[in-house]
Amino acid sequence: MQHPNTQRWQALSRKATEYANAFDLRQAFSNQPGRFAALSLKAPYLCADLSKNLWDTPILSELCSLAESKNLNSQREALLAGEVVNSTESRPALHAWLRMNHYQTAKPEWSRGLHDMLTVAERLRSDTELDDVVHIGIGGSGLGPEMALQALEPFKTCRQRIHVVSNLDGHDLHQTLQGLEPARTRFVVASKSWSTTETLRNARSAWNWCLAGGLQDPGNHFIAVTSRPERAAAMGMMQTLHMPEGVGGRFSLWSAVGLPLAVAIGAEGFRQLLQGAAEMDEHFAQAPLQSNLPVWLGLLDVWNSSFLRLTSRCVVPYHHGLRRLPAYLQQLEMESNGKRVDTQGQSLSYPTTAALWGEVGSNSQHAFFQWLHQGSQRVPTELLLVRHPAHDLDGHHDALLANGLGQAQALMLGAQASADQLAGHQDFPGNRPSTVLLLEELSPASLGALLALYEHRVFVAGLVWGINSFDQWGVELGKTLARDLETRLSTGDTVGLDASTAGLIAWVRGDQRVYI
Numbered sequence: 001m002q003h004p005n006t007q008r009w010q011a012l013s014r015k016a017t018e019y020a021n022a023f024d025l026r027q028a029f030s031n032q033p034g035r036f037a038a039l040s041l042k043a044p045y046l047c048a049d050l051s052k053n054l055w056d057t058p059i060l061s062e063l064c065s066l067a068e069s070k071n072l073n074s075q076r077e078a079l080l081a082g083e084v085v086n087s088t089e090s091r092p093a094l095h096a097w098l099r100m101n102h103y104q105t106a107k108p109e110w111s112r113g114l115h116d117m118l119t120v121a122e123r124l125r126s127d128t129e130l131d132d133v134v135h136i137g138i139g140g141s142g143l144g145p146e147m148a149l150q151a152l153e154p155f156k157t158c159r160q161r162i163h164v165v166s167n168l169d170g171h172d173l174h175q176t177l178q179g180l181e182p183a184r185t186r187f188v189v190a191s192k193s194w195s196t197t198e199t200l201r202n203a204r205s206a207w208n209w210c211l212a213g214g215l216q217d218p219g220n221h222f223i224a225v226t227s228r229p230e231r232a233a234a235m236g237m238m239q240t241l242h243m244p245e246g247v248g249g250r251f252s253l254w255s256a257v258g259l260p261l262a263v264a265i266g267a268e269g270f271r272q273l274l275q276g277a278a279e280m281d282e283h284f285a286q287a288p289l290q291s292n293l294p295v296w297l298g299l300l301d302v303w304n305s306s307f308l309r310l311t312s313r314c315v316v317p318y319h320h321g322l323r324r325l326p327a328y329l330q331q332l333e334m335e336s337n338g339k340r341v342d343t344q345g346q347s348l349s350y351p352t353t354a355a356l357w358g359e360v361g362s363n364s365q366h367a368f369f370q371w372l373h374q375g376s377q378r379v380p381t382e383l384l385l386v387r388h389p390a391h392d393l394d395g396h397h398d399a400l401l402a403n404g405l406g407q408a409q410a411l412m413l414g415a416q417a418s419a420d421q422l423a424g425h426q427d428f429p430g431n432r433p434s435t436v437l438l439l440e441e442l443s444p445a446s447l448g449a450l451l452a453l454y455e456h457r458v459f460v461a462g463l464v465w466g467i468n469s470f471d472q473w474g475v476e477l478g479k480t481l482a483r484d485l486e487t488r489l490s491t492g493d494t495v496g497l498d499a500s501t502a503g504l505i506a507w508v509r510g511d512q513r514v515y516i
Ligand SMILES: O=P(O)(O)OC[C@H]1O[C@H](O)[C@H](O)[C@@H](O)[C@@H]1O
Pocket: 138, 139, 140, 141, 190, 191, 192, 193, 194, 195, 196, 199, 248, 249, 250, 335, 472, 475
């Protein structure tokens, strides 16, 4: 068991007990008039207010020292230089390297796929015989394009419709294909490993749909994005875009997996996305830890989770275009830092990343905000606001912004029931932590910067926790067992299975001999 027995960690733990019980945000603001200025920060394309959290500048500076003691400076350099930082898989983590270096050809084996992808995207955009692009991919090979396509819908300049299919559930592909014409459709099949059940099954079904629709040679209608081109070729894929092994699944958007987005917003739009992210990379690389936004956010996550023991974080984007961002961040954060051992495989004695969940505002105010304001737990809540909308409907946007700000204010201030109200029921305890991120506008560049901010935040927190944020062994076991159960579902063989799984298999097969 890895005990955080350094003096610094123990001092922070003692402080946390005090802050969890006695710290009052309202008091902190009246005691320190400069609190907002001291705990808010600007970074490329956005600014962030972290002052409504259960901490202060002395805690932040202690956390910065903790990060320094974990070699954050040198590890950050190693990450951005494309050195091996994924120790269990002996690989670099190339997402930031790719966008910081995409304009040069220092390592063509790393950047080739991205360059080729931008050329292919332009070709597809100008193809007058193409109506629909169907992107097939799951996890990082699906979530990034899906989320970014929604976010950047106002920047879509191609005439083709673009669809994303992920789920093994055939309803997903089936519904997408309704009304499409095989001859006027192109499929992008994205799978780094080319071994993901969902993606391969959807790709085969799409292939069969092409054959059934009269295409003699469907191979010309498919583009594979993978780091295993030989496997794609064996399935008949004629064209393959390369994805380097060093780009982890949840960072795929920055590789050739971004193809559907590049078709939608054009190669130039995609370069702006890369550029915005690279500007955030520069900020992360250059700014001192004490004024570095990804560092602040990563340290806030460590403070909330490991020290204050808050077990979840709620993300509420106040922008319809960002409605898939919580799902995207779930993969980024929970797959990266959802671990209980350090880089040496030793158990950690403190909680690591919190559960991340959320939903778009203002809809979510009418769902779970009751719980956030009056429930029995404190949940750090992150509200994302965008200053300028991409529409001109009168009054909507100011009201939306006011709602986001009002929720953060209410979480902090709380309120006591007045004499004519119901005591208890109409009391709001307040003193509940929140963070506000404010983007100037939602554009390719600002989306790039926002995503890079989250990626580096996750890296910082993972480093302080001492874990490898770039592997994901935890997803393997369920996949392996599913392969075994798929065979058993067809044969009915339950020998050697636990009683519950055996019973469930019998139910699914409709076996009447099983008593329910
Ligand atoms: O791109 P693929 O190899 O098909 O992988 C798709 C997804 O598979 C797994 O679930 C991994 O945990 C994800 O990180 C990955 O994005």
